[in-house]
Amino acid sequence: MTSYLSPPTAADIDAAAERLRGTAVRTPLLTSPVLDAVTGARVFLKPETLQRTGSFKFRGAYNRLVQIPQELRAAGVVACSSGNHAQGVAAAAKLLGMPAVIVMPTDAPAMKRQRTLDLGAEVVEYDRAKDDRDAIASRIAAERGAIFVPPYDDPHIIAGQGTVGLEIAEDLAALGLLPDVVSANVSGGGLLSGIALAVKARAPHARIVAAEPAGFDDHARSFRSGTRERNDLVVGSFCDALLAPTPGLITFEVTRRLAGEGVVATDDEVAKAVGFAFRELKLVVEPGGAVALAALLNGRLDAEGKVVAIVLSGGNVDPATFEACLSA
Structure with missing residues (x-):
């Protein structure tokens, strides 16, 4: 359904931010002494769980x-x-x-x-x-x-999602900081590619890292091979928001240049991260929104001593699933 269109630019993300001003929520950057102590990093969380409809989408x-x-x-x-x-x-x-x-x-x-x-x-x-x-x-x-309206492979969609990265960069700059690592959960790549465009325009040294469920790491494998890889399965993880079969055409053109690395977390690790977010951060995060946090908590990101931004991309979780995560 996607005919090829050119990727957006950082200027397109700036324009999207103006369209969204007063309509979308400008979500805050949150910190946690507990999370900093556990990881040895200075961690900033971007809770898109607080966004309109409960996700960055x-x-x-x-x-x-x-x-x-x-x-x-x-x-x-x-x-x-x-x-x-x-x-x-x-x-x-x-x-x-x-x-x-x-x-x-x-x-x-x-x-x-x-x-x-x-x-x-x-x-x-x-x-x-x-x-x-x-x-x-x-x-x-x-x-x-x-x-x-595609879920990710559209320049206007990417530009809108990129405002997440724009806000991260602006809010860190207001604190006199630049991000060393920004990690976001990834399905088709709309969020990751938009963040990469926005952050790299303001912090060229920053590493942009894709976070995926174990067994659905099509971006990580695609970065290694240089071509768009497909997942063998389309079901099998409770991270339902992150089960696109392959990176998008437009999104991968951006992420292979500006991101290029990925980490994974198992469903069990994600469940524990959902529980951690609830108990320690007082946030409700859905499994697909907690993969980057899970990767951080399990040492998959090179974070120690660095300024790290983690996107909590959604909080729309069924009560039964959430209860199971809290029991993990």
Whole structure:
């Protein structure tokens, strides 16, 4: 569904920040003496759990939808998502008075599905292991004359997500600091590529690190091989937000140049990180939002003595899953 488009620039991210001003939440940078002591680093957390709809995805969705010409809005938009992009698109569409259809896997967390419906979107379900979600979305878009809104492989989406990195760089600069390491959870790469563009424009020395669930490390393998690798499975981790099969075309063009390294965490490590965030940081983080934190806590990031920014990318977790994480 993605025809090739050029990646955005740091200037595009600045423009996205202006569009989002007053609509998206400018989430704070948080610190924790406990986390600093455990890691030996100066750690700053970017809690996109506090963002509108509970994840960073609102940023890219709104930046894309607000640029749709008024005369095309009545036909609405179509998106594919297991939940966070779904809610971001649904919320942006509601704000802009547009109908939205979301193609969502049947195994998506119930809370994410319900909140997408509550935001006024129509949900069309598919089997993640058997069906082609892009084909379903393409058919719906053609039938309705709607605009397809990709979850990550779109320059406007990337630019919107890149405002996360812009805010990290600006807020650290206000403290007289530059980041040494910035790590974000990655699925298709929209967040990581946007962060890389924004941070590298202000801190060229910073390392941008992809964090992925073990067994779904397509970015790390792609960085090593120099070409886009695919995961063998599309199910098998409870980090449901991070199960894209391969890096995006546009996103990988950016991340292979500006990131180029990845770390992984197992589901058990992620569950413990979710528990750590709740007990020590007083934050509710979903599994897919806690992989970078898990990698940090398990020594996978070269963090000691460094200024490290960790993105907690989402907090939309079902109560049963959250309870299981707290018991890990």
